[in-house]
Amino acid sequence: MFTGIVEELGTVARIIRGSSRQRISIGCSKILEDIHIGDSIAVNGVCLTVVKFTDHGFSADVMNETFMRSSLGALKSGSPVDLERAMLAGGRFGGHIVSGHIDGTGVIKSIRLDANAVWFEIKAEKKILDGIVEKGSITIDGISLTVAEVGRDSFKVSIIPHTLQETVLGHRKNGDIVNLENDVVGKYIMKLLGKEEQCKESRLKELLMI
Incomplete structure (x- = not known):
């Protein structure tokens, strides 16, 4: 972890x-x-x-x-x-829970300077976007980041100078491929909700057959 x-x-x-x-x-x-x-x-x-x-x-x-x-x-x-x-059990938890098992890749759509920060827009597949929420967590190339905005085919994060200097994002450019991992807590919730919907559909079919 x-x-x-x-x-x-x-x-x-x-x-x-x-x-x-x-x-x-x-x-x-x-x-x-x-x-x-x-x-x-x-x-x-x-x-x-x-x-x-x-x-x-x-x-x-x-x-x-x-x-x-x-x-x-x-x-x-x-x-x-x-x-x-891997994190130590007694260490500070500065980011969020990251498994190291990526959910897929995204493509850098744009990089825009905004005062002392830099905005990255990442294009991603629907299955990944469905697990992203505004102000929630996302891991890009192993970096714990906060989602600033979610669109129909992409999402945005705002990067501070320290992160650009200390991570691979400072070397990225438009069109580069990045690794993405959704928040594991969100993935479990989506899984449970999906099973609940399946149960409802199954029950409805049973009632229609009665």
Whole structure:
């Protein structure tokens, strides 16, 4: 489990994509202060497992499915990535509950400067937009953010200078693909409401057959 508070901006050192092994190696420093084989690290919001680490970075195996369904497939050597270690039970909870299992990807539709903040408009599929509410939480590339506005095919967030400086959003441009994870609490509520509707429909069919 993560909080969406990025600890460090790492750099992709190497990506191996083959039939027998697919692995990503990332250069970093801060998160190496407390890292172990088997630890979970969120890389641009995608939960990966540490299989090797050195004094300069760590490596994680990545399934082809993950490369295909996330923005990790667009990474190359030198790409910046957001990094966060799994949260500690006794630590501060600065963001929101983040699983590291993304719901899909979005595309940056526009980036607009507004005084000291920057507005990002992200185009997303309906299934993701249905789980987004204004003033609710959304995770973009592993960053816990507050939704400012929701439209028919996109949503907007306003980014402060610190977030731009400390995360991969400062390197993003129009047309870039980003990883999106809806608020897990909202997803459970939607699931329960969906089951309730199914029960109502089933009961109605039973009554019509009587």
